[in-house]
Amino acid sequence: MQESYPHASFVLSSFVPVLLGVAVAAAALFLAASGELTAGGLRSLPPFYVVVAAASIIAAKLRHMCRPKEVYLVEYGCFRPRPCYRAPVATCREHAQLMPELFDQQSINFMMRLMERSGLGAETCVPLAYHYIPPDQSLEAAREEAELVIFSAIDEAFAKTTSFLKPADVDVLVLNCSVLAPTPSFADMVVNRYKLRPDVRTFNLSGMGCSAALVSVGLVGNILRVAPPGTRALIVSTEILSSTYYTGTDPSMLLPNCLFRMGAAATILSNSPEGARFRLGPVVRTVTSARDADYRCVYMDEDDKGNTAIRLSRNLPATAGRALRDNVAAFAPLVLPSSEQVRVALPMLKRKLLLLLGRRAEARLCRPDFRTAFQHFCIHAGGRGVINEAQDGLGLTDDDVEASRMTLHRFGNTSSSSVLYELAYTEAKGRMKKGDRVWMVSFGAGFECNSVAWVCIKTGSAAGNDDGGPWADSIKRYPVHLPVLA
Numbered sequence: 001m002q003e004s005y006p007h008a009s010f011v012l013s014s015f016v017p018v019l020l021g022v023a024v025a026a027a028a029l030f031l032a033a034s035g036e037l038t039a040g041g042l043r044s045l046p047p048f049y050v051v052v053a054a055a056s057i058i059a060a061k062l063r064h065m066c067r068p069k070e071v072y073l074v075e076y077g078c079f080r081p082r083p084c085y086r087a088p089v090a091t092c093r094e095h096a097q098l099m100p101e102l103f104d105q106q107s108i109n110f111m112m113r114l115m116e117r118s119g120l121g122a123e124t125c126v127p128l129a130y131h132y133i134p135p136d137q138s139l140e141a142a143r144e145e146a147e148l149v150i151f152s153a154i155d156e157a158f159a160k161t162t163s164f165l166k167p168a169d170v171d172v173l174v175l176n177c178s179v180l181a182p183t184p185s186f187a188d189m190v191v192n193r194y195k196l197r198p199d200v201r202t203f204n205l206s207g208m209g210c211s212a213a214l215v216s217v218g219l220v221g222n223i224l225r226v227a228p229p230g231t232r233a234l235i236v237s238t239e240i241l242s243s244t245y246y247t248g249t250d251p252s253m254l255l256p257n258c259l260f261r262m263g264a265a266a267t268i269l270s271n272s273p274e275g276a277r278f279r280l281g282p283v284v285r286t287v288t289s290a291r292d293a294d295y296r297c298v299y300m301d302e303d304d305k306g307n308t309a310i311r312l313s314r315n316l317p318a319t320a321g322r323a324l325r326d327n328v329a330a331f332a333p334l335v336l337p338s339s340e341q342v343r344v345a346l347p348m349l350k351r352k353l354l355l356l357l358g359r360r361a362e363a364r365l366c367r368p369d370f371r372t373a374f375q376h377f378c379i380h381a382g383g384r385g386v387i388n389e390a391q392d393g394l395g396l397t398d399d400d401v402e403a404s405r406m407t408l409h410r411f412g413n414t415s416s417s418s419v420l421y422e423l424a425y426t427e428a429k430g431r432m433k434k435g436d437r438v439w440m441v442s443f444g445a446g447f448e449c450n451s452v453a454w455v456c457i458k459t460g461s462a463a464g465n466d467d468g469g470p471w472a473d474s475i476k477r478y479p480v481h482l483p484v485l486a
């Protein structure tokens with residue numbers, strides 16, 4: 001989805017001033033030709049010309065007012081789980097083995113093999129509900145998890161803005177959580193906790209998987225571009241896991257148990273630059289749900305015993321790679337410098353020509369170098385296979401995907417919030433510089449691939465917020481060496 005002007009303001013901002021400009025120019029030409037455009041002549045101008053001139057000034061002013069506003073990321077915060085929630089492989093194995101009525105040995109072996117190969121480290125955390133025998137899948141447990149991760153992330157974000165922004169200043173609230181959508185919504189839970197104003201505009205997005213944080217950024221960006229100056233929005237991105245722990249034998253439904261971990265991020269956006277740290281660039285959404293296989297790629301389902309869980313397709317990495325290619329085709333022209341666009345345009349034309357001539361073997365693919373446009377990449381930490389696919393597809397180096405792999409290792413797949421943990425990693429490492437550009441890419445249920453670009457306008461240390469955020473207790477140990485798996 002490329003950002004576009006709302007229809008009315010587009011007409012106002014483009015056509016009216018042009019028409020008035022043409023009218024004024026025509027009038028001036030007419031007067032000049034007839035010798036009336038002199039100081040004395042001005043006094044004798046007919047009222048029509050005076051009205052046209054005044055109208056054109058008003059139109060110019062209106063055009064300025066209706067111009068889409070810049071959108072800024074003011075601050076963000078991520079939930080940092082306490083070590084008591086840790087779920088290393090040995091603990092998970094022991095835990096599963098204590099529930100023979102829920103898991104057979106084959107399923108346990110499958111889960112442990114995948115966990116060992118998934119890229120997750122020993123410090124990733126699961127909600128308290130998972131630690132019970134049997135796991136507590138009650139709504140109460142899920143609400144408890146939601147309150148913990150959501151409120152912690154919001155508190156963390158607002159702790160950095162105490163001098164100029166508090167929760168009561170929020171005008172728009174968007175909360176995204178894919179698998180659990182209770183009534184009243186989690187957005188209402190936030191309103192209730194922070195006593196937000198009655199005129200706050202709330203939105204609760206569900207079922208949109210791991211790409212929903214960037215869906216929320218696109219939505220909020222559109223709102224803020226046309227909202228009154230100084231409008232503030234809060235985005236909360238999370239996945240509540242308690243009710244989704246799968247206790248069956250379907251491998252595709254066991255995989256989420258191995259990958260998904262606790263997490264949440266709160267992001268404050270505004271159309272005022274006050275205190276802001278990043279400026280929003282292009283937002284591009286690619287939705288491939290029309291393709292049946294893509295629609296069923298991340299699919300909430302029941303197994304043959306009626307257990308409900310998310311089923312992840314074996315083809316997910318390939319599906320993500322295809323969606324990424326489509327997304328990049330729309331995103332690249334908006335972000336690549338012209339020199340890079342020219343560099344890839346000619347070989348692409350040559351390739352098309354060779355394909356037309358049937359000389360397929362000679363038709364080489366020319367991939368843009370996205371490092372000419374971005375210094376930092378936050379690719380959804382969906383799993384080792386997903387990061388590999390994105391790295392290969394975009395031609396990125398190991399350094400470029402370090403934030404993704406380390407986030408997967410330290411926090412697991414925290415769903416939509418993962419890209420904020422990656423941003424926090426880059427900042428905690430002290431690598432973000434003023435003027436640096438960041439590309440966030442996420443994939444998720446739908447199927448969707450979404451891209452968001454940011455420009456850093458103030459570093460965390462310049463803002464006095466460089467405590468490491470969710471990485472505070474572990475950044476010194478990262479990056480860790482990841483074993484090469486056959």
Ligand SMILES: CC(C)(COP(=O)(O)OP(=O)(O)OC[C@H]1O[C@@H](n2cnc3c(N)ncnc32)[C@H](O)[C@@H]1OP(=O)(O)O)[C@@H](O)C(=O)NCCC(=O)NCCSC(=O)CC(=O)O
Pocket residue numbers: 114117118119208209210211251252253255259298312313314315316317381382383384385386413415443444445485486
């Ligand atoms: C799980 C992996 C780390 C395992 O990697 P490996 O290197 O071990 O090799 P592999 O891919 O051959 O998988 C090993 C074994 O697991 C099986 N296997 C893999 N994926 C499976 C699946 N989805 N369903 C059932 N089985 C699966 C393989 O068939 C194989 O079995 P056998 O050895 O018997 O042949 C990787 O496959 C991976 O990262 N996959 C992508 C994970 C994913 O879907 N992430 C997105 C989550 S959804 C998300 O983030 C967005 C959202 O929710 O919206």
